[in-house]
Amino acid sequence: MTAATARTRRRWWQRPPQRPDTSHQLQLGHHRATPYLFSLPSIILVAAVLGFPVLYGVWQSLYDRERLVSDPEFVGFANYIEMFQADTFWQSMGRTAIFVFGSLVVGTVLGLFFAFALFRVVEGLRFLRAVTVAPYIISNVAAAVMFRILFNSQFGLVNQFLGWFGIDGPSWLADPNMAMLVVIFTQVWTDLPLSILLLLGGLMTIDQSYLDASLVDGASGWTRARYITIPLLVPQLLISTVWLSYSTLTGLGVVLALTGGGPLRATQTLAMEMYTVAFRNLEFNQALAIATFILILNAVLTLAYVAIGRRYDYER
């Protein structure tokens, strides 16, 4: 199509096309470097505050110290080889998989449940949407201590409550399987508000006409949720999944304060293993190797979630 043709097709209300004015190319607002120039302070700040410590940590994971205070010696990937050869590492990996998967399932199901409930909440109870955020603003260590008291088998409220119904409550934190359940529940409790807010936000952006049309077609509530609402929530579900997965994989505060990795290492996750190696064994370089592994695992999982999410993103 020639420029002349384009001109003839232009309607009266349309603006004339702007000619490229090369005389202004070097003006600040049009220079190719300008966006980078304005971004430079942020780039430097992010690189200094976030990038450098990460890269320094990765670099330090390639060193080893014979003793805590001796000079570091470059050992290449020896710390990683040692890490992969350790039984405790693979045991921690297994427990972390259970922890992350459990938290994802429980967190997503509860997140959806509460998001739907808050979406449909009546006018006078909308303040509940704000109240939902409360667990998020409580320190996860404080939450863990609270749950430790709640689940104490001798005097905890949970077992007292069960006792009213004649049920002899289990030793929640002394039983290895139960302890992992309590850890998952506590972690989800601290992370859930953000998931709920994300999903609630997603629900509010769904075009009502889709739901109205399905109502006219006689779709039940579950059918509408299954075929319309949840598919349209995929972008928010994806973000929620990434958040829950990241928070659980790197989560240390809850496990440390709730069980300390016990009983019998039943809740010794990768993050907890990293803490143990660093602050109890005082082997900081080895701990950095675990930290780097967690970082890579997080990135890989996030990419996997994004890839899976894209397959089901019906709005794309």
Place this chain on the structure above:
Amino acid sequence: MHRARRLWWVSESDGGPGGGRLVRTLILSLVIALIAACGNQATDDTDPAADGTDDTTAEGGDGEQVELLVWVTRQYYIPPDDFESFHAEHPNIRVTYDVQANDDILQQFLRMADAGQKLPDVLGAEDSFLIETYVEAGLIPPHDEIFAAWQEEDPELYDLLLPLVWEETAVDGVPHGASITANFDALYYNPAWLEEAGVTVPFDSLDAVLEGLRAMKAARPDSIPMTVQAQAGQGVTTLMTMLAAAGTPFDGPVPDLTSDGGQYTLNWFITAANEGLLPPEAIAWGEDESRGAFVSGSAGLILDGFTSAGDFNEAPDFDFGEDWDLTPMPLSQSGGGADGVALSQARTWAVVEGTEHPEEAALVIRYIAETQNLIEAAGNGSVPMRQSEALNSPELQEIWPFFNEDLKEAYLNSQPFPAGPNAGETTAILEQMFGEIVQGTDKTAEELAAEYQPQLDATKS
């Protein structure tokens, strides 16, 4: 159109050369600012006055104003007057202190030393077993000259301190601090429970303790005779104290579980756990739950540090003599002569390497060691002192009515807690083993030793 949308900072000229100049000028300004910032940082590193600590240093000479910073791991180790009388005695010295997390204080020191930052002048460390690591890192200098000066200038106070004060911090025979106070474990019991079960104290052997627990269980079948803490990350002081009492040899922090004492201790706990004398839930109990079980009257006996006595003494409706009392840990397996030793966990004070005022810093340690300050700190929640005058003071007896002669004797004869740089790793392994025992195990003491001793030995390398 372009002119109309020109932004205020763009040159009024036609743009070409003017815009380029502006971009270059901005980049140049940024680079200069960065260089200037780096330059300032370099100045900060070398100029103490620039890092906000200008008032902590002073020129030499008599009458100079000196500011000292003390790092301590617990507030209650500081005399309750917050150095007020020290300031009155030494008007040219001002002492401030900062309470640091005990599990991070060494790392904090190392990070600051690596970064070239100014370190505190005095350290009050709870984990005295790490003193060797502090010394190795060059954070604590030899104290032989400091203590020689002390002995010369204030022989009266110096002589009041027990030899263990200097001996415990010795590295290659040279003291590197003063272990002025030390905690130690004793057996707390519920007098009513023991009376009901016909058990008398003091126990003359560890066997007698086990028999006492059995008697308590028989008298109260649904009770927990003895409570322990076995949660991961909470340490294994109970196990270590028992191992030492039974005469187990240690190599640094590593006990010999295959020894007679090691086997006896493992058997003791296996028997107690399998007979229901210890709560299996204790595997999830930290000190809070463990002490809570004793204070609430759910348990009849607890092996715990002396600091708990101070806490119990202040607990409402929990009266000394009526609801609780304490007795020393027996040091014999089956009676007769002593097989083992009592342990104490020292708190060490040291002058930090690189302080510009080592003499003034040493005065702070002397101040901490003064009789009245030790007694007042004890009333504030601190631990027993290795200072004879304070230890035998009627005032201390008033504060700690439970600190009887038996306990004093046990304390005075106690030995340093087995320690070494591998203490963290050792503790993690022992926690695992102890948890297994407390939950109830089918393994024998020999099998447990065969499983865990190689892991413990591996930490020595």
